Amino acid sequence: xxxxxxxxxxxxxxxxxxxxxxxxxxxxxxxxxxxxxxxxxxxxxxxxxxxxxxxxxxxxxxxxxxxxxxxxxxxxxxxxxxxxxxxxxxxxxxxxxxxxxxxxxxxxxxxxxxxxxxxxxxxxxxxxxxxxxxxxxxxxxxxxxxxxxxxxxxxxxxxxxxxxxxxxxxxxxxxxxxxxxxxxxxxxxxxxxxxxxxxxxxxxxxxxxxxxxxxxxxxxxxxxxxxxxxxxxxxxxxxxxxxxxxxxxxxxxxxxxxxxxxxxxxxxxxxxxxxxxxxxxxxxxxxxxxxxxxxxx
Amino acid sequence: xxxxxxxxxxxxxxxxxxxxxxxxxxxxxxxxxxxxxxxxxxxxxxxxxxxxxxxxxxxxxxxxxxxxxxxxxxxxxxxxxxxxxxxxxxxxxxxxxxxxxxxxxxxxxxxxxxxxxxxxxxxxxxxxxxxxxxxxxxxxxxxxxxxxxxx
Numbered sequence: 001x002x003x004x005x006x007x008x009x010x011x012x013x014x015x016x017x018x019x020x021x022x023x024x025x026x027x028x029x030x031x032x033x034x035x036x037x038x039x040x041x042x043x044x045x046x047x048x049x050x051x052x053x054x055x056x057x058x059x060x061x062x063x064x065x066x067x068x069x070x071x072x073x074x075x076x077x078x079x080x081x082x083x084x085x086x087x088x089x090x091x092x093x094x095x096x097x098x099x100x101x102x103x104x105x106x107x108x109x110x111x112x113x114x115x116x117x118x119x120x121x122x123x124x125x126x127x128x129x130x131x132x133x134x135x136x137x138x139x140x141x142x143x144x145x146x147x148x149x150x151x152x153x154x155x156x157x158x159x160x161x162x163x164x165x166x167x168x169x170x171x172x173x174x175x176x177x178x179x180x181x182x183x184x185x186x187x188x189x190x191x192x193x194x195x196x197x198x199x200x201x202x203x204x205x206x207x208x209x210x211x212x213x214x215x216x217x218x219x220x221x222x223x224x225x226x227x228x229x230x231x232x233x234x235x236x237x238x239x240x241x242x243x244x245x246x247x248x249x250x251x252x253x254x255x256x257x258x259x260x261x262x263x264x265x266x267x268x269x270x271x272x273x274x275x276x277x278x279x280x281x282x283x284x285x286x287x288x289x290x291x292x293x294x295x296x297x
Numbered sequence: 298x299x300x301x302x303x304x305x306x307x308x309x310x311x312x313x314x315x316x317x318x319x320x321x322x323x324x325x326x327x328x329x330x331x332x333x334x335x336x337x338x339x340x341x342x343x344x345x346x347x348x349x350x351x352x353x354x355x356x357x358x359x360x361x362x363x364x365x366x367x368x369x370x371x372x373x374x375x376x377x378x379x380x381x382x383x384x385x386x387x388x389x390x391x392x393x394x395x396x397x398x399x400x401x402x403x404x405x406x407x408x409x410x411x412x413x414x415x416x417x418x419x420x421x422x423x424x425x426x427x428x429x430x431x432x433x434x435x436x437x438x439x440x441x442x443x444x445x446x447x448x
Contacts, residue, residue: 260340264441
């Protein structure tokens with residue numbers, strides 16, 4: 001569907017919901033976070049699982065450069081080009097001056113400290129399922145990260161998507177407080193679901209989107225067009241991804257497919273993150289993928 | 298190494314608009330075969346690294362040496378202009394390759410360096426081989442990250 005056609009219902013919803021004050025950005029108060037103490041060492045694992053560096057470090061960064069969250073990577077979409085902001089510890093250009101509540105508000109509600117909506121290119125829709133203790137640990141780890149003084153570049157988003165209030169309407173439609181995969185899950189599948197749905201946000205690329213850019217939860221991980229180029233992002237459902245759990249876990253560690261082809265595109269960066277986790281977490285993700293409902297035809 | 302892109306133009310073949318691998322231009326088939334040979338040899342080493350097969354010093358060394366040998370093949374004739382994934386079906390080579398040839402050449406060189414690092418230790422024990430395989434995989438990924446389209 002053309003963006004202009006998409007825009008009409010977006011705007012209609014924005015005005016309708018705006019009247020009901022439902023599109024107001026949500027914030028998390030300090031009091032909701034009382035009693036949480038972060039552990040930076042535990043937070044490092046959350047950092048890699050959540051994939052922060054894949055978008056906010058420099059394109060193609062490896063090693064210690066993946067801890068420099070200066071932003072600048074460009075993400076094309078049919079709504080315009082989003083440019084990852086500086087989220088390093090720099091007090092002015094980055095987020096070094098934020099409180100923990102500011103951080104949780106950004107990560108789980110998609111609201112900036114100034115009370116504006118972030119665009120959902122930032123996967124707060126996944127992160128809102130993260131455990132608050134994990135976020136406390138992550139924020140503790142964040143304090144150890146370097147500062148970068150690169151200013152954030154503005155997104156290249158045209159009217160009407162430049163109306164940030166419309167994101168509030170989008171949030172009403174697309175934010176969920178429950179996991180997609182439900183039912184009886186083993187311990188490993190449950191851990192894998194948490195890693196995949198709440199932190200690693202696999203679905204952002206592997207699940208198709210509706211006309212408004214929301215994830216189609218009925219076609220969860222069923223594969224999708226590549227938003228920033230040619231080709232498609234493959235399905236991860238067990239009827240399509242037929243690798244064994246051990247093969248999936250190994251791929252997420254060394255980047256080789258069962259045929260010893262190597263990962264490509266943004267997945268290279270994802271594997272750089274997931275390779276930092278323990279074997280049991282990679283096996284948990286594999287177990288979760290095998291528990292997905294089939295994509296069907 | 299040089300990509301002598303002006304030597305061959307394949308517009309006519311490209312225009313044929315083929316989808317079957319056997320119909321792809323010979324240089325595309327050649328480079329795809331090259332990557333298959335690479336994958337086969339990486340598989341020998343990586344299967345040992347993953348614990349799928351038992352470590353065998355002679356096989357590991359032979360596979361690593363093959364990777365070094367491939368890294369030394371001059372690539373000039375594998376990559377004529379007009380063989381990107383916009384011009385042809387059946388290749389995932391992005392047009393960005395031809396827009397950033399010096400960087401592509403550098404990344405191919407990084408594969409060679411990583412392969413040599415692997416060959417230096419592959420026959421000397423499992424742990425050293427495992428450690429040296431990481432940079433090889435990294436060099437594959439670095440190029441694919443930038444220059445290969447998803448399937």
